[in-house]
Amino acid sequence: MIKFLFKGIIRDKSRSMLPIIVISLGVSLTIVLSGFLSGAMTDMVDQNAKFETGHVKIMSRAYADNKDQLPNDLALLGVDSLVANLQVNYPDLQWVKRIRFGGLLDAPDGNGESKGQGPAAGIAINLLDASSGEVERMNISNSIVSGNLPKNAKEALIGDEFANKLNLKIGDEVTYFGTTMNGSMTFQNFIISGTIRFGVAAMDRGAILLDITAAQEMLDMEDGTGEILGFYNNGVYDDKAAIALETAFNKRFENNPDEYAPEMFTLRAQNNLGDLLDYANNMSAIFVIIFVGAMSVVLWNTGLIGGLRRYQEFGIRLALGESKGSIYRSLVLEATLIGIIGSLVGTSLGLIGAFYLQNYGINIEGMVDNSAMMMPTVMRAKVTPDLYYIGFIPGVFAMVFGNMLSGIGIYKRETASLFKELEV
Amino acid sequence: MEKIISLSHVTKKFEVGDGYFTALNDVSLSFNAGEFAGFVGPSGSGKTTLLNIIGSLDSPTEGEAMVMGRDIAKLSHKDSAKLRNLHIGFIFQVFNLLPVYTVFENVEFALLLQDVPKEERKKAVMEALEWVGLESMANKRPDKLSGGEGQRVAIARAMVKRPKILLADEPTANLDSANAHAILKTMKTLNKELGTTFLFSTHDEKVMAYLDRTVSLKDGKVVSDVANKDQQVQA
Numbered sequence: 001m002i003k004f005l006f007k008g009i010i011r012d013k014s015r016s017m018l019p020i021i022v023i024s025l026g027v028s029l030t031i032v033l034s035g036f037l038s039g040a041m042t043d044m045v046d047q048n049a050k051f052e053t054g055h056v057k058i059m060s061r062a063y064a065d066n067k068d069q070l071p072n073d074l075a076l077l078g079v080d081s082l083v084a085n086l087q088v089n090y091p092d093l094q095w096v097k098r099i100r101f102g103g104l105l106d107a108p109d110g111n112g113e114s115k116g117q118g119p120a121a122g123i124a125i126n127l128l129d130a131s132s133g134e135v136e137r138m139n140i141s142n143s144i145v146s147g148n149l150p151k152n153a154k155e156a157l158i159g160d161e162f163a164n165k166l167n168l169k170i171g172d173e174v175t176y177f178g179t180t181m182n183g184s185m186t187f188q189n190f191i192i193s194g195t196i197r198f199g200v201a202a203m204d205r206g207a208i209l210l211d212i213t214a215a216q217e218m219l220d221m222e223d224g225t226g227e228i229l230g231f232y233n234n235g236v237y238d239d240k241a242a243i244a245l246e247t248a249f250n251k252r253f254e255n256n257p258d259e260y261a262p263e264m265f266t267l268r269a270q271n272n273l274g275d276l277l278d279y280a281n282n283m284s285a286i287f288v289i290i291f292v293g294a295m296s297v298v299l300w301n302t303g304l305i306g307g308l309r310r311y312q313e314f315g316i317r318l319a320l321g322e323s324k325g326s327i328y329r330s331l332v333l334e335a336t337l338i339g340i341i342g343s344l345v346g347t348s349l350g351l352i353g354a355f356y357l358q359n360y361g362i363n364i365e366g367m368v369d370n371s372a373m374m375m376p377t378v379m380r381a382k383v384t385p386d387l388y389y390i391g392f393i394p395g396v397f398a399m400v401f402g403n404m405l406s407g408i409g410i411y412k413r414e415t416a417s418l419f420k421e422l423e424v
Numbered sequence: 425m426e427k428i429i430s431l432s433h434v435t436k437k438f439e440v441g442d443g444y445f446t447a448l449n450d451v452s453l454s455f456n457a458g459e460f461a462g463f464v465g466p467s468g469s470g471k472t473t474l475l476n477i478i479g480s481l482d483s484p485t486e487g488e489a490m491v492m493g494r495d496i497a498k499l500s501h502k503d504s505a506k507l508r509n510l511h512i513g514f515i516f517q518v519f520n521l522l523p524v525y526t527v528f529e530n531v532e533f534a535l536l537l538q539d540v541p542k543e544e545r546k547k548a549v550m551e552a553l554e555w556v557g558l559e560s561m562a563n564k565r566p567d568k569l570s571g572g573e574g575q576r577v578a579i580a581r582a583m584v585k586r587p588k589i590l591l592a593d594e595p596t597a598n599l600d601s602a603n604a605h606a607i608l609k610t611m612k613t614l615n616k617e618l619g620t621t622f623l624f625s626t627h628d629e630k631v632m633a634y635l636d637r638t639v640s641l642k643d644g645k646v647v648s649d650v651a652n653k654d655q656q657v658q659a
Contacts (some may be wrong), residue, residue, distance in 0.1 A: 004525075004529065004532075004536055007524070007525065007529070008522075008525070011525075012524040015524075312520065313522055316520045316522065318505070319479075319514045319516075320508065320509065320514070320533065320534055320537060320581075321505050321506065321507070321508035321509025321512070321537055322509070322537050323501065323505035323506075324501060324505075326537075415476075415482065415501075416476055416482035418476075
């Protein structure tokens, strides 16, 4: 019987073509959109983790309370021993120090007069120590537009857009104006070793990147740092493990009344990334629910139209002695076959689309030029194993469900009027 | 002879507005296995309603309709379908072949419903097509057939399962005279060879000429029941 039904599906294009198109379209859209949004959100979370939040971050309680102001006067001290301690106690993570600071960058002309100035968002990381993994983590080598990585603490990288604004070239000297940890003014000259484009609009506009030893010296923060970031060795954020780590770490200091005591925060607890993480994790489910709902309604109607068109056929089958239940089951079986064909086509198309978007992405640089959010300028899909089935199962389900609804009509068919109906 | 159909005081009423329309009024008839009989009468006389009841597509409002020893009024939908599937064949005025399937597959469908094994199915289908002289058309689609060929396929489909009863509603209405005679001869031959009971509903005098027994109906009542041209067997 299955073979018989399959022949009908293949030969009767009007029976199968529209549902296959509808399912293919729905399944492929679900896969592409789910992969794209999930990828984009994961990228955003990842960017935030790499540049700002880490998988976990340790700050002093006072610093954490005012972190938006980058209050380096409230920074952690004695961090070398704290980091060493973290590396021993939590070897699953790599621990790095970072200092974020603000100030003014002045670009002098040949006579030493100011030719341009601009507000600078400084980040100090371990640029000179390859073992920290910071250069790879922030993809700095690949993000350099011109010049090279700093070779010593007197050199700095500067955002390409920022450099253009200040009309700076590689080898030019710039002066940083700011305040130290203790509140006094500080001036420091740096040689521009390279310009950099992270693809994060908020950073490219005014970033200056220093080695952390230079920043510590400049800001009077010897053995101090604003933040200690922890990254899982495999590079993947593990929400459950991070929350457990946060709880365990903070418990050690819960009876310590010192406002400078360290406090750990997970990625989830920072920058509203928890919501983003939840969206990223649930994006597929959201799309599947929308898809199944919408497609079921469409396929229900397609089934009703098909039922009207096949009214005569069902009449003949009833007359030949097929029970209503058998016809209903055959409709569901047909729907399953069509659903499988449509879902296979849709999954293939969807994966092609998702792979394309994973490789090439969509450039949204123009849209995020003025954004203060930490987000990538090229949004990419992420092809994950769940994409292989995420559209397939709902595709079959929607077709079967839609046809189960429309097929109920067969039970209302009166056999007593078959002769009259089949005379037409 | 085995009594295969027995109608006793069968009445069928349909609700029309606040009242009833009586399609069959106290009809009592019986048919033996192997009869070649027909119901004749004007439109609205109850011919099709009788076929419906005998074919277990409908049940009487009053009286008793026994087909193959089963009381039609007491059959569930599933049992009715089973009775039709195993023992009753239908031929319609319009051939009603499934357009996406070949001639072979159209005929085969009746056996698929009975879960007949593939090899047996193939043999039975080819034999049925041979009865109607269409074995060479097995792989053709219905849209490639003439009207006469289409109705012969319908006969093969109805007969392939070797039913005890075959019900034909105006089977020659859409055929020219030559095809009508060819079809009727085929059915008459099958009636003789397979012993199937043929019951027709017809206005067509060509059909009447082939009938061994003619039951005339008017306003839901049997007005005459004539055997072998003019021989009255039952009033």
